[in-house]
Amino acid sequence: MNNLRYSKNHEWIRLEQNEKNKAYIGISTFAKKELGDIVYLDVENSIIGKEIKEGKVFGTIEAVKTVSDLFMPVSGYIIEINKELLSKPELLNKNSWIIRIKMLDIKEYNKLMSLEEYKKYTTII
Structure with a gap:
């Protein structure tokens, strides 16, 4: 079972194997190619323990081309x-996760794109 889903903002989310309400979030390969070499990641420690709603900003990423x-x-x-990414943001150029979360509603996850749907989406934008 492929438990990876993609958002229109180019983040991916992967469910933890044994805990279906917990997940890892990172950025897609498409986003990394568009950004270029990543040089800085800004995710504040103050967000730990906080609830952040779908579509809201949780940090910024700076690359050679843009922020x-x-x-x-x-x-x-x-x-x-x-x-580890805060001191070595270049690790994001690989497939590293940025944050780990406890999801509030699995329905939001289920509405995200599969890999096949995301590939189609990135060819039309």
């Missing part, structure tokens, strides 16, 4: 930030 907001693909409580 971009990071949006929550689903509503949830922030459990953890991948602290």
Whole structure:
């Protein structure tokens, strides 16, 4: 089962295997290619334990080409930030997660795009 879903803002979300209401969030390969080399990640520690609604900004990412907001693909409580990325943002150029969350509503996750749907979406934008 592929439990990876994508948002229109180019974030991905992956459910944890044994806990279906917990998930990891990162940015898609498409987004990384569009951004170029990532040089800085700004996700404040103050968001840990906070609820952030779907579509709201949880941080920013700076790349050689531009600065971009990071949006929550689903509503949830922030459990953890991948602290390694704060000192080594270039690791995001690989497939690293940015935050770990506890989702509030699985229906939001189910509405996100599958990989096939996301590939079609990125060819039309």
